[in-house]
Every structure is written in C-alpha cells, then in structure tokens.
Amino acid sequence: MSWHTIGTVYAKELRDTLRDRRTLISMIVVPTLFMPVLIFGMGKAASVIVSKAKAEVPRVMVIGGGDSPGIRTELEKTGKFRLEKALPNWKKLIADKRIRAAVEIPEGFEKALGEGAAPAVTLYDYQGEMKSGLAVEQLRGFFTGLRERATTRLLSERGLPATIAHPFEVKQENVAPPEKVGGNLLGGIIPYFIIFLCLLGAMYPAMDLSAGEKERGTMETLLCCPAARTDIVMGKFLVVLTGSLFAVLSSLASLAATLLLAAASMRGAGGDGAGMLSIDPVGILGVLAMIVPVAVLFSAVLFAIALFAKSLKEAQSYLTPITFLVIVPVAIGVLPGIDLNLRLALIPILNISLVCKEMLSGVWHWGYIGVIFGSTALYAGLALALCVKMFRSEGVIFRT
Amino acid sequence: MIEANLLTKVFRDGKRGEIRGADSVSFRVEPGTIYGLLGANGAGKTTTLRMLGTLLRPTSGSAKVAGHDVVAEPDLVRANIGFLAASTALYARLTAREMIAYFGRLNGLDEPSLRRRIGILSEELDMGDFLDRRCDKLSTGMKQKTSIARTLVHDPQVMIFDEPTLGLDVMTARSIVQFVRECRGRGKTVIYSTHVMSEAEKLCDVIGIIHEGALRAEGTLAELKARTGEADLEECFVKIVVPEGGK
Secondary structure: OOHHHHHHHHHHHHHHHHOOHHHHHHHHHHHHHHHHHHHHHHHHHHHHHHHHHHHOOOEEEEEEOOOOHHHHHHHHHOOOOEEEOOOOOHHHHHHOOOOOEEEEEOOOHHHHHHOOOOOOOEEEOOOOOHHHHHHHHHHHHHHHHHHHHHHHHHHHHOOOOHHHHOOOOOOOOOOOOHHHHHHHHHHOHHHHHHHHHHHHHHHHHHHHOOHHHHHHOHHHHHHOOOOOHHHHHHHHHHHHHHHHHHHHHHHHHHHHHHHHHHHHHHHHOOOOOHHHHOOOHHHHHHHHHHHHHHHHHHHHHHHHHHHHOOOHHHHHHHHHHHHHHHHHHHHHHHOOOOOOOOOHHHOOOHHHHHHHHHHHOOOOOHHHHHHHHHHHHHHHHHHHHHHHHHHHOHHHHOOO | OEEEEEEEEEEEEOOOEEEEEEEEEEEEEOOOOEEEEEOOOOOOHHHHHHHHOOOOOOOEEEEEEOOEEOOOOHHHHHHOEEEEEOOOOOOOOOEHHHHHHHHHHHOOOOHHHHHHHHHHHHHHOOOOOOOOOEHHHOOHHHHHHHHHHHHHOOOOOEEEEEOOOOOOOHHHHHHHHHHHHHHHHOOOEEEEEEOOHHHHHHHOOEEEEEEOOEEEEEEOHHHHHHHHOOOOHHHHHHHHHOOOOOO
C-alpha cells in the first residue's frame, strides 16, 4: 500500500465530497439539527399539546345517580367537569370525542355511602385517547377524595382516629446523581440516534464515490491511472468513514449544546428537572470510542453494496433496506428489560446499542465492552476486505 | 510499442451464456504510428483496448504495452499509457487544474514537475481562460482539452483512444484528430478505435478491422483496398465483415 496514493485519493475525494450539497446535508446539516429539533421542537410540541389538553374542562356524562343528587352537585361544584345529560348512546359519544368520559353512579349510592357500604362507581373512558384519560383521571381523583372524606367521617362517628385507615406512609427517595438519572433517561434513546446518524453520514459519500462515479463515467478515468486498486479503494473508504464520524461528532456536539441550553432554560423557568438533562461526559466518551468500529463497519458495508450498483438510483434501492436492518436491532436495544449478555454481545449493532445504554447510565462491563469492540472491529475488517475484493473485481466495476 | 498476441476475453452472462468480447486478437503497433481499430458497435474494440489498458484481464493470450506485460505488470503498463475514451469523463466538481493535478499526482509526479507540466499543457492546449473553472461549467470543447491534458500530464509513451470523438461536434472532433496526429509526430505509439470510416482513412497508418470480437483484416489503407478491390474504406469494411452472400 502507498500512503502517498491513499492520501492523494483521500484529499481529492474529500474536496469533491465537500462540494456536494447532498453529502453536506447528510454529513453536517441533518446531524447538527436533529437533536435540537428533536429535544426542543418535539418537546415544545408535546408540552403545548398536553397543556392544552389539561386546560380543557372535559364534558362528562353522568349515568344513573338520580337518587344521589348530592354527588352530582359536588361534581359540578369542583368546576372541573361539564356535566352532560345522560343519553343512551354515551359509548358512541365517547368514541366520537363528543364527550370525554362517563361515570355510572349505581342506584342508592348516596344513601349507601352514608352507611359506609356504597356499591362501585364505574368510570368509562376511551383508552389511548389522551383527553379521555385526563378526564377519567380527574374523575378518579374526585371519587378518591369522596371516599377518603367518607372514611374519615365514619371513623370519627365511631370515635376512631383517621390515621387508622393509613397506619403508615410509604416514601421513595432517589440516590442516583443527576447525571446518572439523565443517563438512564436519555441512555436508551441517544445510542439509537447516534447509530442511525452514523449510518446516514456514510450513506451519501458511499453512493457518490462508487455508483456515482460509475454513473458519471469517472470510474474508468480513475482506473486508467497507475495507482493500485487497493490504494484507491482505501482512499475512498476513508472519506466515507470521515463522513460517518463527522455526522456522529456533529450530532454529539449538537446534543451537548442542546442539553446545556435545555437545562439552562429549565433552571431559568424554576424547574427542578435540569439535572435530568445532564449526562456523564465519560459515558459520552465511551460511546464515541465504541462508535468508531461501527462507523468502519457501516462505511465498508455501504461502500461494498454501493460499489455493486451501476447507478445512484440502483445504489439507493439497495441501501434503503439496510437502514431498516440497522434500525431494528438498535430499537430492540432501546427496549427496557433487555440486559447485555455474552450472546447479545456478539450480535452486531444490537450489542453497541446495549453497551452504549449501559455506559451512559454509569455501568461499565469491561469484559463485554472488550468483546463488543473486538467483534465489531472484526466484522468491520471483514467488510473492508470485501470492499477491496469487490473493487478489484472487473465483474463489479464494469457490471452491465 | 504495443504487442497483442491472441488476446481473448470471454464474458459470462446468466442469460446469454459465454460471450467472446475479443477472440484471439493479435497485432503490433510501432512507435510513431497510429493503428486504427475499426469496427461496428459491439465489435470488440472497447474490450480489446480495455485489456491493453489493464482495465480488463484477458481470459487468454497476452499483450505487452511499452515493454510491460498487461497481466504481470498492470501498474507499470498504466504508468506508460494515456487512455482517452468517450466514457472517461471528468470530475464535475473539480476545476480543470485540480483534475489535471490529481492525475499527475496519481502518476507519481512531484509538485514542481506537476506545476511545470500543467503550465506546458495549458499553453499548448490554450487552456488559460478556463483552467480554474469547474469542469461542470466547461463547454464540450473545453472538457475535451481538459481530458487531453489529463491523459498527457505524465507524458506517456503510448496513447490509447477509444472512440474519442463520439458525440462531439465537428470542430471539437477535428481538434481531437489534430491532437492524435501530434501524438504521432512526437513519436508516441497510438492506437485509435473508431467506427467512423473517414476518421480512420485520414488518420491511421495501419487499420485493423474487427468484427464479432475477431480481427478480420489488417493493413494500410492501400493494402485493404487492393485486397478487396474496392475504392473506399467503407466498401472495404463491408466486404470484409459481411461474407459473400451474407447480410
């Protein structure tokens, strides 16, 4: 191998790549904007939607309860509900979102409550519908309060203290430092996006430097020069790898800036969740180290596949399914309850997703880290060898 | 010098089976001469030239280019050739200067030599006005000049032209033909493939007629005319590639 030739090819391809708008978008623009848009944009949108839903006074239908007027009056007095007249098609009305929920008060409820033996009140909602869920939550709060007041009154009438119904309290306290909490909360989702952006960053350069060259007719021009095929493919591969790593670095830098801004804005607003947004920097460095062999693997696999294609369009049709192949194991890694073991440590992509999640939450299983780094590096090496072999094959380069 | 000896290339196609792209092609090209490889589309011209340029590996047979074997020493062969084809395009996002410099570096030129060569080529080909313009902004003629400069940057002994005037306007095609003549004038070994009879007639010292992968006839224009008893090259060509009574 000639490092001078590899360097010459790398310098030219990098310059060429940096002049391509599509590659710049996938390498820099998307990774940089992805995290702020996700965290601020989606966060803001979600908070607006939830606030609006919470501000709404839900329409609630009271079914039955004709002999319990006091309950109805108390419900009205809270000001939290707009009570609707009972109609037989109340289930359809909930489904159509004309009312948010319904409460069925059984006959003789109020009288039985006075005696301490009231039958069950049934709440009806439309599961999965946020506003319906909020309405039922408020109804449950109302009836829980009603039950507690009744309990206190009944105990008092019998000369017993109210605490008899709650002889002790259960308390919960967090011992994890804020950055570990942040790691646990964000640890699942960060590897997901980092791995995805690592793939995205490699995708356009891989297509452009292989199938793109064939399509534009420059591949033959290049192959006429005396440079060894291995040197040419290594120079090109290193540019694809640069694209992948640059996308990861852009997204991590953007993530760090976004989290700092988000935490500052939460502190400014007097919120107490700022600590949740801090992540252990050592964990981030660990993720960065583990992502290097993944970037090599992605770059080599994408480049090898794109090399086989005759045109950019054909390359795109081959590489799109790869995106899904990557997303699935990463998504599995994000699921709660899946713990790293030796078998999972050998499954590419899934292993990285799991180990990154652990590192961000402050857990360092050095044995697994070694196995994952080694196995990913091995897969990456094999993929790179395949790249070189394909580039030397005239059946691939001059495929018709 | 170029020496091809029974060069054969067999392609394997899933649907069509074995295809002989070139079939026992033998010829010799001396320095300071232009050898024309004349044939219809799909006759085997590009396959033959790609084997000489080491882009394709011969299935059998051998060839030497500038004294180097195309199979055993492909890098040395490529270091001694300039390959210009209709299919050898330019990098659209590089300037003409960057394009020439890139190939100069890949051919092992150091920076002072590269600057000197670019200066000489720019002057010879009158490229001063567009040397620092991106290739995708160049006219067809400017692109051809840049391609020529790219093939000449390392001053190769052997020039391989594969239908270099394909799709070009008359004026640009003329400048290419003129450039090929200049290569001969400088003592370079030139092989030139075309399916344009007039080009072969005007340009080539020796013409090889290739059809269905095989070299059917070879000689000077006068020799081909004498052999077929025809007055012009087109008639000679038809008589050679279409046997008596054939279509």
